Amino acid sequence: MQIEEAKNMVCNAGKQLLKEGLVARTWGNVSVRISNTQMVITPSGRSYNELTPNDMVLVDFYTLKHVGSIKPSSELKLHCQIYKTRPHINAVIHTHQMYASIVAAAQKDVVVLYEAHQKILGAKIIKAAPYALPNTKKITVESARAIEDSNAALMANHGVVCIGEKLENAFDVARTLEDACKLYVDSKKQVAH
Ligand SMILES: [Zn+2]
Structure with missing residues (x-):
């Protein structure tokens, strides 16, 4: 993929996340792989509405070095780790979507109840990585491990990471994860009553 094309895609995806309510303000980030060593990622600390x-x-993603004066998202290490370890993955989205974040705060794995959801998420159970401070080696390693056998993982008290062969697949995963987490939360509520 060409750099310019990737920059357009990632920029639009950042805005799409905000539009769909999967992130709030600048929280969250998107990247796409453009080669065996490089990715394009959203910048650090910018409001998505103003992005170009x-x-x-x-x-x-091997050296973590970036080109130009604009700083990449502070959570780039997780994106890099995924591209290094999952050669078929070409898009990564990190969101703070509501229902998945509720489950993530409880540090619980999500049991995916519907077969249709399991297919898109790539697993019957979506794992929750244990709590670690943002931008640390621990959160990178634990989150990458939690997503090893699926297309999504929860990050305790933080949000989620969703991956796909294409950007559109990663979006599908994010939306489906939200549906699956809502069902899971609701099913727990019924048991509690
Ligand atoms: Zn985050």
């Missing part, structure tokens, strides 16, 4: 494709940052 030129604000997207090219990063080498």
Whole structure:
């Protein structure tokens, strides 16, 4: 994929996340792989509404070095780790979507109840990575481990990470995870009553 095309895609995806209510303000980030060593990722600390494709940052996922003066998302390490370990994955989205975050706060794995959801999420259970501070090696390693056998993972007290062969697949995973988590939360409520 060409850099310019990737920058357009990532910029639009950032805005789409906000539009669909999967993130609030600048929280969350999106990347796409453009080669065996490079990705394009959303910048650090910018409001998604003001983003232009030129604000997207090219990063080498082996050296973590970026091109240009704009800083990449502070959570780039997790994206890099996934591209290094999952060669068929070409898009990564990190969100703070509501229902998945509720389950993530409880540090519980999600049992995916519907077969249709399992298919998109790539597993019957979506794992929750144990709590770790943002941007640390621990959260990177634990989250990458939690997503090893599926297309999504929860990050305790933080949010979720969703991956796909294409950006559109990663979005489908994020939306489906939200549905699956809502069903799971509701099923727990019924048991409690
Ligand atoms: Zn985050």
